Amino acid sequence: MSPQIEILLVAIIVSIACALPGVFLILRRMALMSDAISHSVLLGIVVGFFIIGQVDSPILLIFAAGTGVATVSLVELLHRTQLVKEDAAIGIVFPALFSIGVILVTRYANNVHLDQDVVLLGEIALAPFDRVTILGLSLPRGLVVMTLILVTNLSCIVIFYKELKISTFDAGLATALGFSPVFIHYGLMSLVSITAVGAFHAVGAVLVVALMIVPPATAYLLTNRLSIMLAISSLVGTISAIMGYFVAAKMDASVAGSMASMTGICFLLTFLIAPKRGILAIIYRRFRQKWEFSQTLLLIHLVNHEGKENEAEECNVNRINQHLSWNQTFTQNVILYAEKKGSIQIEEQILRLTNRGREIADQAFAR
Amino acid sequence: MSMNQSSSAIEVTDLTVAYQEKPVLWDIDMNVPPGVLMAIVGPNGAGKTTLIKAILGLVRSASGQMLIYGKPYRQQRRIVSYVPQRGSVDWDFPTTVKDVVMMGRYGALGWLRRPGQQEKKLASEAMEKVGILNLADRQISQLSGGQQQRVFLARALTQDAQVYLMDEPFQGVDATTERAIVLLLQQFREEGKTVVVVHHDLQTVSDYFDWVTLLNVRRIASGPVNTIFNESNLRQTYGGRIGFLKTEQEMSNPQVLPEPTL
Numbered sequence: 001m002s003p004q005i006e007i008l009l010v011a012i013i014v015s016i017a018c019a020l021p022g023v024f025l026i027l028r029r030m031a032l033m034s035d036a037i038s039h040s041v042l043l044g045i046v047v048g049f050f051i052i053g054q055v056d057s058p059i060l061l062i063f064a065a066g067t068g069v070a071t072v073s074l075v076e077l078l079h080r081t082q083l084v085k086e087d088a089a090i091g092i093v094f095p096a097l098f099s100i101g102v103i104l105v106t107r108y109a110n111n112v113h114l115d116q117d118v119v120l121l122g123e124i125a126l127a128p129f130d131r132v133t134i135l136g137l138s139l140p141r142g143l144v145v146m147t148l149i150l151v152t153n154l155s156c157i158v159i160f161y162k163e164l165k166i167s168t169f170d171a172g173l174a175t176a177l178g179f180s181p182v183f184i185h186y187g188l189m190s191l192v193s194i195t196a197v198g199a200f201h202a203v204g205a206v207l208v209v210a211l212m213i214v215p216p217a218t219a220y221l222l223t224n225r226l227s228i229m230l231a232i233s234s235l236v237g238t239i240s241a242i243m244g245y246f247v248a249a250k251m252d253a254s255v256a257g258s259m260a261s262m263t264g265i266c267f268l269l270t271f272l273i274a275p276k277r278g279i280l281a282i283i284y285r286r287f288r289q290k291w292e293f294s295q296t297l298l299l300i301h302l303v304n305h306e307g308k309e310n311e312a313e314e315c316n317v318n319r320i321n322q323h324l325s326w327n328q329t330f331t332q333n334v335i336l337y338a339e340k341k342g343s344i345q346i347e348e349q350i351l352r353l354t355n356r357g358r359e360i361a362d363q364a365f366a367r
Numbered sequence: 368m369s370m371n372q373s374s375s376a377i378e379v380t381d382l383t384v385a386y387q388e389k390p391v392l393w394d395i396d397m398n399v400p401p402g403v404l405m406a407i408v409g410p411n412g413a414g415k416t417t418l419i420k421a422i423l424g425l426v427r428s429a430s431g432q433m434l435i436y437g438k439p440y441r442q443q444r445r446i447v448s449y450v451p452q453r454g455s456v457d458w459d460f461p462t463t464v465k466d467v468v469m470m471g472r473y474g475a476l477g478w479l480r481r482p483g484q485q486e487k488k489l490a491s492e493a494m495e496k497v498g499i500l501n502l503a504d505r506q507i508s509q510l511s512g513g514q515q516q517r518v519f520l521a522r523a524l525t526q527d528a529q530v531y532l533m534d535e536p537f538q539g540v541d542a543t544t545e546r547a548i549v550l551l552l553q554q555f556r557e558e559g560k561t562v563v564v565v566h567h568d569l570q571t572v573s574d575y576f577d578w579v580t581l582l583n584v585r586r587i588a589s590g591p592v593n594t595i596f597n598e599s600n601l602r603q604t605y606g607g608r609i610g611f612l613k614t615e616q617e618m619s620n621p622q623v624l625p626e627p628t629l
């Protein structure tokens with residue numbers, strides 16, 4: 001494999017590994033927790049490094065996962081005192097842990113791979129230089145680690161799909177039925193922590209959050225099914241990784257930065273043009289509703305005066321705007337709209353209902 | 368059946384629940400005989416929801432014992448069905464009506480086993496019964512309040528339980544749905560099942576239910592509607608905020624008056 005392909009592969013695998021648990025963070029309204037975890041795991045890594053003396057031991061993952069879970073527990077503990085709101089609790093706990101980590105890194109562990117820039121921003125371009133040999137194959141360490149994490153995330157989600165779904169949707173019922181939402185909760189937090197650590201080297205603590213949160217947030221706008229949301233999130237992650245890589249190569253900029261920006265662009269595009277929940281779709285729907293409503297109002301006015309002696313006056317094409325207190329142009333447009341929809345006809349300057357028009361008015365009344 | 372060795376479907380003794388040392392329920396005793404349709408009635412903050420949650424072990428009790436057919440809930444999960452408040456879940460969750468209804472079977476499936484054909488069939492039958500089969504593939508965010516409540520009922524139906532605990536199933540539903548729910552609950556009773564419903568509308572207590580528990584942090588009274596659902600008990604439950612229509616059915620038509628303005 002050429003180094004370029006290796007970097008690209010690492011980028012894609014990191015993106016998918018992050019997007020999968022991110023789906024559940026979004027649905028559990030815990031997006032901010034990924035921010036907290038991805039920062040505080042630094043402390044776990046540093047402490048683990050002191051104890052083990054190696055920066056690339058898999059045991060570091062366990063330390064980091066422990067710190068992640070500890071972060072979540074501390075936040076919950078603080079929140080449960082009812083003296084601090086949850087968002088404030090998050091804002092208190094993770095900077096505390098993170099800052100201790102930063103001090104330890106700069107004071108004791110500098111120049112041993114745990115460089116502060118790498119910690120914050122990651123350096124995926126370095127991935128091909130750090131290699132391991134597995135079954136006689138020389139592979140980038142990052143690729144191996146992230147593949148293992150991706151497989152772990154995927155299998156946990158597949159195996160506990162039903163449990164994750166019910167405890168996310170209805171924790172009360174899940175408990176009553178004998179499942180343990182607490183177990184699921186901490187299990188998920190452990191996955192998020194491990195993923196954050198794994199992704200650390202590649203994209204750094206700050207951008208992990210983008211990869212975890214933005215693709216699922218994008219997918220949320222596009223589907224009504226949990227399984228499809230997981231699939232779309234992974235796809236958005238993959239697309240962002242590929243585009244991010246090439247943009248970075250072209251601009252000679254940070255790969256991680258480009259990847260994260262691409263997730264943002266994917267989200268922005270989806271936010272604008274998603275078929276049902278996008279902004280444009282919503283504006284179009286409101287616009288149509290306004291015309292539909294005005295048409296219905298006009299039709300009901302016609303129904304009320306149909307066959308009455310004042311029909312010629314009340315339903316006159318040129319004077320109906322005075323009766324409805326509408327402006328002239330708007331009235332003309334509503335009449336055109338209704339004519340196009342086949343709900344009215346104009347006979348000798350008088351607006352008359354068609355059968356279709358009567359149906360629409362009836363439906364409006366029936367509601 | 369061994370289940371009927373105990374004379375009560377639900378037996379609560381000396382139950383106290385406190386949040387942060389503030390009592391929500393004080394020393395509650397309650398016996399619900401099998402096969403009754405019971406309302407739990409009381410003002411806001413009376414602990415109605417907490418009582419149900421305590422029976423299900425969803426909130427920690429400071430004291431007391433809660434038994435379902437003589438055994439703790441933990442051993443009776445399969446015969447108890449819980450219908451939480453409609454507002455307690457996120458209706459924007461990316462899932463379908465059919466999927467939510469099928470969750471009722473998750474308890475019987477246990478950990479790891481996945482719902483299959485059998486569960487789909489049971490879910491379809493339940494949806495048919497509450498009249499939402501045509502909504503099976505609908506995303507749940509597109510449902511009206513009444514339809515959401517029917518989804519919860521269908522989910523409870525798939526559990527095929529002996530004891531049903533329902534938290535405000537009539538809240539915010541249309542008249543047709545309310546009627547449909549009442550018929551379903553009465554059918555449960557005819558099948559010998561026990562149904563406990565947190566209820567808000569005093570007007571309909573006598574029409575819908577045959578058993579009632581009046582609650583306001585303490586248990587005021589618990590028993591058959593025709594003996595304990597009377598003015599003096601209601602006055603104790605609601606304090607001064609209760610008025611009565613002085614008609615021939617005065618006892619069956621109490622009304623809660625709005626809070627006095629300060």
